[in-house]
Amino acid sequence: MMEAAMKSGREAVRKKKIGPGPELAALYKKELTDHIRSKRFLIILALIAVTAVGSLYGALSGMQEAVSSSETEIEFVFLRLFTTSGDGIPSFVSFISLLGPLVGLTLGFDAINGERSRGTLNLLIAQPIHRDAVINGKFLAGLTVIAGMVCALGLLISGIGLIATGVPPTGEELLRLAVFLLVTIVYIAFWLGLSILFSALCRHTATSAMAVIALWLLFAIFLSMLADIIANALFPVTETSRASALIDNYTCSQAINHISPAYLYSEAVSAVMDPSVRAMGLVMQSQLSGAVVGPLDLDQSLLLVWQNLTGLIALTMLSFVASYVCFMRQEVRAG
Amino acid sequence: MRETIIRTAGLTKRYGENKAVDGLELEIEKGEVFGLLGPNGAGKTTTILMLMGLSEPSAGKAEIGGYDCTREAIAVKRIVGYLPDNVGFYGEMTGRENLRFVGELNALTKEETDKRIEALLARVGMTDAADQRAGTYSRGMRQRLGIAAVLMKDPQVVILDEPTLGIDPEGVHELIGLIRELAEQDGRTVLVSSHQLYQVQQICDRVGIFVKGRLVAAGTVEELGKRLEAREWTLELGAQPDGAGLKKLLGELDGVKRLERKGDGWTVCSERDIRRALLDALAHGGYDLMYLRPCGGDLDEIYRRYFAQEEAV
Numbered sequence: 001m002m003e004a005a006m007k008s009g010r011e012a013v014r015k016k017k018i019g020p021g022p023e024l025a026a027l028y029k030k031e032l033t034d035h036i037r038s039k040r041f042l043i044i045l046a047l048i049a050v051t052a053v054g055s056l057y058g059a060l061s062g063m064q065e066a067v068s069s070s071e072t073e074i075e076f077v078f079l080r081l082f083t084t085s086g087d088g089i090p091s092f093v094s095f096i097s098l099l100g101p102l103v104g105l106t107l108g109f110d111a112i113n114g115e116r117s118r119g120t121l122n123l124l125i126a127q128p129i130h131r132d133a134v135i136n137g138k139f140l141a142g143l144t145v146i147a148g149m150v151c152a153l154g155l156l157i158s159g160i161g162l163i164a165t166g167v168p169p170t171g172e173e174l175l176r177l178a179v180f181l182l183v184t185i186v187y188i189a190f191w192l193g194l195s196i197l198f199s200a201l202c203r204h205t206a207t208s209a210m211a212v213i214a215l216w217l218l219f220a221i222f223l224s225m226l227a228d229i230i231a232n233a234l235f236p237v238t239e240t241s242r243a244s245a246l247i248d249n250y251t252c253s254q255a256i257n258h259i260s261p262a263y264l265y266s267e268a269v270s271a272v273m274d275p276s277v278r279a280m281g282l283v284m285q286s287q288l289s290g291a292v293v294g295p296l297d298l299d300q301s302l303l304l305v306w307q308n309l310t311g312l313i314a315l316t317m318l319s320f321v322a323s324y325v326c327f328m329r330q331e332v333r334a335g
Numbered sequence: 336m337r338e339t340i341i342r343t344a345g346l347t348k349r350y351g352e353n354k355a356v357d358g359l360e361l362e363i364e365k366g367e368v369f370g371l372l373g374p375n376g377a378g379k380t381t382t383i384l385m386l387m388g389l390s391e392p393s394a395g396k397a398e399i400g401g402y403d404c405t406r407e408a409i410a411v412k413r414i415v416g417y418l419p420d421n422v423g424f425y426g427e428m429t430g431r432e433n434l435r436f437v438g439e440l441n442a443l444t445k446e447e448t449d450k451r452i453e454a455l456l457a458r459v460g461m462t463d464a465a466d467q468r469a470g471t472y473s474r475g476m477r478q479r480l481g482i483a484a485v486l487m488k489d490p491q492v493v494i495l496d497e498p499t500l501g502i503d504p505e506g507v508h509e510l511i512g513l514i515r516e517l518a519e520q521d522g523r524t525v526l527v528s529s530h531q532l533y534q535v536q537q538i539c540d541r542v543g544i545f546v547k548g549r550l551v552a553a554g555t556v557e558e559l560g561k562r563l564e565a566r567e568w569t570l571e572l573g574a575q576p577d578g579a580g581l582k583k584l585l586g587e588l589d590g591v592k593r594l595e596r597k598g599d600g601w602t603v604c605s606e607r608d609i610r611r612a613l614l615d616a617l618a619h620g621g622y623d624l625m626y627l628r629p630c631g632g633d634l635d636e637i638y639r640r641y642f643a644q645e646e647a648v
Contacts, residue, residue, distance in 0.1 A: 026439035119423025
């Protein structure tokens with residue numbers, strides 16, 4: 001009889017379909033609650049919200065100045081809410097490209113090693129769940145929080161901006177905004193994946209936090225300086241240099257800059273949010289002759305930064321896959 | 336008829352050159368409490384991790400309830416509850432919420448989860464503290480909540496890794512009662528690992544002694560004791576007046592192999608039971624016996640000797 005019971009139990013187990021089960025939902029739900037309740041997330045959210053409102057104020061006063069100083073009408077008022085800087089306050093877009101990564105880092109830097117040091121990872125993996133459900137749940141919950149936050153900020157600025165300017169957005173502008181928000185989510189998700197990777201690699205949460213913050217500073221601030229230094233060393237430019245030397249220098253520094261996801265992101269966003277951006281990188285006088293001056297359509301703008309977008313998506317996937325593989329291959333008792 | 340539920344064959348785990356577990360052959364029967372004993376680093380936890388499918392064996396295999404522990408880890412984890420040695424809970428959540436989360440991970444229905452939570456909280460005596468945040472719990476409370484978490488899935492087999500570590504004597508007493516109950520009332524099979532021998536001795540049907548990754552002996556506590564006694568008897572005694580005379584008298588007794596000072600008395604090793612002869616000799620010599628106790632039967636002694644033997648090899 002025991003045998004029979006055992007067998008039927010086994011059948012029941014086998015019949016369960018493979019794939020995300022209730023365990024992923026449970027983990028996802030828990031992670032989401034954790035994030036929303038956690039103080040550090042609330043702090044970073046408050047920081048971002050304050051900068052968003054600040055940047056909006058800057059944008060409005062910047063636009064006012066532009067309107068009063070020149071007779072020409074400002075085009076794409078709605079998009080300019082996000083991209084204009086003024087009164088010494090950077091635009092929302094540049095704020096997000098600097099602070100966005102911080103959100104990803106906050107959500108992920110202690111994802112794995114925090115569980116490990118609290119002893120809750122042991123609790124989780126003793127349950128009949130697939131191991132990857134743990135990391136999938138974490139990434140998905142982080143992604144949800146990021147998406148929610150980015151969209152809420154977008155709507156916040158649109159809302160206040162609409163009231164302040166009274167100029168309704170066109171369909172084109174709304175589409176561009178949607179693309180911008182989507183790219184921002186992908187960009188922040190890259191930092192989430194990266195910080196989860198470090199949380200799996202480092203034993204202490206402090207170490208992983210420092211490591212990802214170092215990378216963030218490198219990509220967001222120092223890499224562009226480094227790129228110039230290296231380019232100048234390899235392809236020195238003087239006043240008497242020929243155009244080809246200038247081009248070499250510029251190409252080199254561009255190539256180095258393009259390693260940085262922060263650079264990829266801000267380049268992509270500058271094209272998406274500003275239809276008057278018609279080219280990226282170096283443009284020769286000869287290429288400009290005969291060009292029709294005018295704003296680009298959205299699909300043309302996208303085409304302009306297509307490699308940036310695919311690069312960002314690829315980097316995001318790569319960062320998640322790396323953390324996934326790292327976590328799955330780890331011994332339970334690492335240390 | 337007894338039925339084997341946990342079986343390992345040649346189970347080995349290598350970390351580089353080191354063998355953490357070396358060719359483990361173990362059979363544990365349904366419904367028994369088995370104690371896995373050994374000093375720290377003897378390979379107890381590694382063995383348990385391999386049984387739970389959390390660590391891949393370098394060689395050999397392990398089975399629980401007919402499932403292969405490595406390849407059918409999820410099925411194994413459905414019937415086995417495991418309490419790790421340093422179990423933690425989510426400090427921001429209450430004890431009850433933590434248990435509910437475990438219930439969700441085990442895909443229990445909501446009603447079933449709530450029913451089990453109430454019953455288990457009462458059973459481990461945590462009903463009053465259930466709505467406190469788990470971050471405020473003492474180690475003893477965490478451990479009791481851990482046992483409740485293990486029982487959420489109603490497991491056939493319960494594996495407890497060092498359950499009594501860092502718990503005060505009162506707490507240990509309760510915990511031990513609870514563990515014994517799991518086997519006697521619920522009919523679950525229990526595997527307990529520990530280096531605290533005395534506690535394990537009280538609750539285990541059988542024990543296995545683990546030294547440097549190898550199982551050097553397995554059996555009931557009495558069996559292990561007898562096996563050693565066959566080779567040597569040990570008595571501890573104290574008598575007055577204690578001095579050179581007593582030492583000489585003890586040393587000259589027939590069959591005594593060794594004599595050691597121990598505290599305020601003596602440890603006498605002999606090749607057979609010399610208690611009768613010893614008492615006679617003491618009485619004749621005019622000594623007052625303060626205490627006399629045979630040792631070697633308790634786990635401490637067994638363990639110490641097995642360990643010493645292994646070291647010598």
